Amino acid sequence: MLFEKKISFNQNDFDSVVAACIAGNNQAQRYMYQKYFGYAKSICLRYTSCLEESEEVLNEGFLKVFNNLKNYDPSYPFKVWLRTIMVNTAISYYRKHKKHIEDRTALEDVPELRLEEDIVSRITADEVLKLIQRLKPLYKNVFLLHAVDGYNHREIADMLQLNEATVRSQYIRARNQLQELIRQYYPYSYPGSWSVKTSERSYA
Template identity: 45%
Template structure:
């Protein structure tokens, strides 16, 4: 009787883990998840409105990774390929739920752009909590542009919107963030937002 030989891989050698994943080795797949779960969560949580949404994005992300691993070019860094899949999965999640997402108003805020000085005084966890409270369209553009470094042209193509819409969503996201900072961190807002500071609103 012939037994199927177990595929060997080295957990410390990513190419061997990927090769084993390609042929459906569940142990290798669990190994890959362990290695990249934290990284996937750190990206998805920036695009999600909650940690529960982020978990859904991560689950879908790994499913797509295993489904598309044959298309991965081993000559390119795996982490960059993986990162793009996480971001694309977050965008797909956003599009899928778009019909349920209302566009929140700006509550007639008349304030300057969000000051980097203020953001430097707020912890990463506090900034994340504020970003998660942005309306979905604002959060998506803000994260793609400010955090992940995509251009407005790239964002427009990724989200299927006009460049002008991307720019206006970014502007409104920053205004919304500053409104929340004013509400939640009034001492910082007063310290860094004197009328004569002349903040740039690009």
């Protein structure tokens, strides 16, 4: 058919938005992009080292979203599905460019510092994320994947194409380095104890 009618959608009916996007309705795709732009970009910014990289990951991630919407299960929370795609896209970008030297020191070579459990509650989430951005790229990615996005070490090893012992060592190194950064930039947060409890894997 030369002039095929575009399927309509209702912004208050998300299923109709998804259906319209799958059917190629540009307005529906634009609406979905704008609705989730801020959320998706915040994820991409976490996993990249600059704005330019985050925008590349964001654009590629949304392309994957639209190309795979037909496989989306409506019974699954859309933001979790979207986040998974954005995280995987960011990790693929990291692996592809290989800009950074990976530290593959074994776990037993890394002494683990005791992290005190209250420190994060004494500084803001934005302050914590800014410090995480100061970590080495591999440390940062491993820490974010485990502590923020809730992946286990085996899953992270598969995503980063590393062995599990390496992932564990990088996570410990990231924790140690983050603790030192908190001590350096926010000395008032001591003494106390802390743990990171920011996993989003259980979103409803």
